[in-house]
Amino acid sequence: MARTFPPDLVQTQRAWTRTYEALARTPFRTVLRRxxxxxxCRIAIHSYWDAGTGRSAAARTELRRQARTEESQERRTA
Incomplete structure (x- = not known):
């Protein structure tokens, strides 16, 4: 079942993924770790999770999947 996540939460997850990939390429960057x-923290305390619709590992996995899908679609069109 596909969930609808708030756009700001998806954008934050996309930023997290890009930062993680950059950190994987250059592991000794303190700025990237911070x-x-x-x-x-922004993802964990987002108000979406307070609504009771999330809170499961499946919801967080789906958020990551949707963020990766959007990121790959944007790369294809760019």
């Missing part, structure tokens, strides 16, 4: 922690 950015990843900040984005992780």
């Amino acid at each position: 950015r990843l922690q900040q984005l992780s």
